Amino acid sequence: MEIIGLGGSNGSGKDTVGEMLAERHGYLFVSVSDLLRDELKRRGLPIEREHLRNLSAEWRRESGLGVLVKKAIELYEQQKGRYRGIVMASLRNPGEADEIHAHGGTLIWVDADPKVRYDRVFSRQRTAEDSKTFEQFLAEEQAEMQYSGDEATLNMSAVKERADITIFNNGTDIEAFKDQAETTLGLHK
16 A cells, blocks of 8 residues: 655645545545544534644544544555555644554655745635634644644644655645646656
8 A cells, every 4th residue: 555644734735735646646535634524523513623633632542643544544445446545634743644654655744835825725715714814824833833742732843854755835826736746756647
C-alpha cells in the first residue's frame, strides 16, 4: 500500500493535493476532518473547530495518537483493490505523522502566505467559523501550531517538522498548483 499523509496550514491546499492524487493517480482520498465531522453530526454537535479539536483529542486519548490515520487505513482496506494507495488530510498531531512513517508512507506539508490562506478560507465560507477576522484566523492557527502540554491535542508545528516534502501554494490557479504538486512529488500525468 502506498500511503501519503498531508498536513499544512489552514487554507493552504491540502485537500487540493489529495484530490489531485485521487483524480490523476488513483489514490483513495480520505479527509480525516470529514471523519470527525461525521461523528460530530452523529452526536448532534455543531461543526466548529473547537468541537473538532476536542473530538480528535478524545479519540487520541482512547485509541492512540495515530487513531485518525488508522481509521483512514481501515477505509482503504475495505476497498483496497480499487486504489493505488491512500492519501489523507489533514494531519494535525505528531502521532499521526509518526503513524504515516510507521507504515512506510510519505508526509507532505502544504503551506502558503497567511493572507492568501485567509482569503481562501473566507471566500469559501464552509461554516460560520470561516467569517473570522484575519487576526482571529492567525490567533487560532497559532494555538493549533503549538504544543499545549497535552500530547493528544493539536501540534501542527511538530507535524511540519516531520514532513518529508513541503509544497508552497501562493497562487490562484488550482490546476497550476495541482501540476506543481505533481511535479514536486515526482509524479506525471
